[in-house]
Amino acid sequence: MTLSNDPDTTLSVDDLSSRLALHRANLQPRLLHQLLNQYDSAAGILATPKSRLEDHGVSTTALEKLSQPDWASIEKDITWSRKDNHHIVCIDQPGYPEALKNLPDPPFMLFAAGDTDYLHQPQLAIVGSRSATAAGLRTAREFAHHLSAAGITITSGLARGIDGACHQGALEGIAGTVAVVANGLDQVYPRSHLKLAQAIVNQGCIITESPLGTAPHKGLFPRRNRIISGLSIGTLVVEAAKNSGSLITAQHAMEQGREVFAIPGSIHNPLARGCHQLIRQGAKLVETAADILEELLPLVKLDASSHTIAKIKDAEAENHFDPAYQTLLNGMEYEPATVDELVEKCNLGAAEIASMLLILELQGYVVSDRGQYSRVSKGA
Numbered sequence: 096m097t098l099s100n101d102p103d104t105t106l107s108v109d110d111l112s113s114r115l116a117l118h119r120a121n122l123q124p125r126l127l128h129q130l131l132n133q134y135d136s137a138a139g140i141l142a143t144p145k146s147r148l149e150d151h152g153v154s155t156t157a158l159e160k161l162s163q164p165d166w167a168s169i170e171k172d173i174t175w176s177r178k179d180n181h182h183i184v185c186i187d188q189p190g191y192p193e194a195l196k197n198l199p200d201p202p203f204m205l206f207a208a209g210d211t212d213y214l215h216q217p218q219l220a221i222v223g224s225r226s227a228t229a230a231g232l233r234t235a236r237e238f239a240h241h242l243s244a245a246g247i248t249i250t251s252g253l254a255r256g257i258d259g260a261c262h263q264g265a266l267e268g269i270a271g272t273v274a275v276v277a278n279g280l281d282q283v284y285p286r287s288h289l290k291l292a293q294a295i296v297n298q299g300c301i302i303t304e305s306p307l308g309t310a311p312h313k314g315l316f317p318r319r320n321r322i323i324s325g326l327s328i329g330t331l332v333v334e335a336a337k338n339s340g341s342l343i344t345a346q347h348a349m350e351q352g353r354e355v356f357a358i359p360g361s362i363h364n365p366l367a368r369g370c371h372q373l374i375r376q377g378a379k380l381v382e383t384a385a386d387i388l389e390e391l392l393p394l395v396k397l398d399a400s401s402h403t404i405a406k407i408k409d410a411e412a413e414n415h416f417d418p419a420y421q422t423l424l425n426g427m428e429y430e431p432a433t434v435d436e437l438v439e440k441c442n443l444g445a446a447e448i449a450s451m452l453l454i455l456e457l458q459g460y461v462v463s464d465r466g467q468y469s470r471v472s473k474g475a
Contacts, residue, residue, distance in 0.1 A: 191205070
């Protein structure tokens with residue numbers, strides 16, 4: 096008998112059950128990968144004598160879980176995965192994100208609710224304080240909206256504050272959003288984000304390495320953060336105190352060789368101090384979404400079958416661009432123009448126009464040459 100809840104993944108129930116037994120033993124990912132290399136399969140590890148596993152450094156607690164797996168909970172995991180838009184993806188399966196495979200301690204298994212294709216989109220992590228200011232929430236939402244409209248999927252942690260704001264902004268764009276959580280997917284944390292979580296499932300994906308029944312607790316969040324940064328081309332910190340968990344995500348991103356961006360703030364705002372610290376450490380100071388796009392566009396490769404390309408084509412076919420974009424396009428000629436000339440002609444702000452021009456350039460509607468922009472005939 097096989098379990099096939101995703102076109103990319105087909106595992107026998109016995110194999111998946113053995114893998115879940117390993118996963119639920121809470122082995123560190125590095126140790127788990129070492130054991131799999133040594134014993135070839137999950138079933139092989141479960142059949143290995145305790146004494147040999149002890150030699151590999153398996154803890155007493157983990158040995159007990161391996162010798163007496165919680166088969167009832169494992170059956171619940173499998174039943175959950177059979178539902179629509181529910182997935183369990185292991186590291187050796189095609190649906191597993193390539194970006195995570197290069198981490199020093201990649202998750203052995205991911206639980207996902209939603210469309211796992213979003214995990215393979217170009218992603219930017221946006222993180223920040225749970226106790227964000229009104230200005231910080233507005234900034235996070237606006238940046239996420241612009242970047243999602245440019246084809247960048249926004250990844251965050253579904254927490255209150257900046258995380259929630261950037262998920263909402265991303266859902267207003269075309270590239271969707273990915274939420275990485277610390278708890279099991281049989282619950283939503285925080286409960287106040289129940290509707291937001293459902294919206295993400297419909298236009299993105301929620302993932303975790305925690306099996307069902309795992310309650311959120313402090314020790315899980317730093318490990319969750321390495322997945323947020325690991326999935327992403329870069330990480331943007333909007334507001335963060337000096338000891339904020341967001342700085343852990345940024346630190347993971349630096350160690351993983353990803354880009355790190357930070358938005359500066361007032362020297363009197365405690366929530367700006369973490370961002371200022373990151374800038375001193377080499378993070379790129381950004382003031383607009385255009386600043387980020389300038390760095391990311393050379394790194395972005397959109398597959399012709401991606402969600403983003405499909406939505407861009409839909410927008411083109413149905414001519415339902417955002418009104419501001421339509422104003423800009425209507426005001427442009429096929430002769431080059433500077434941003435200042437477009438500001439005067441379109442009655443839009445310079446920063447707004449610069450951001451939109453980068454987005455339109457990505458979508459193939461505009462070309463730039465030495466600071467001047469002109470429309471491209473899509474029929475050419």
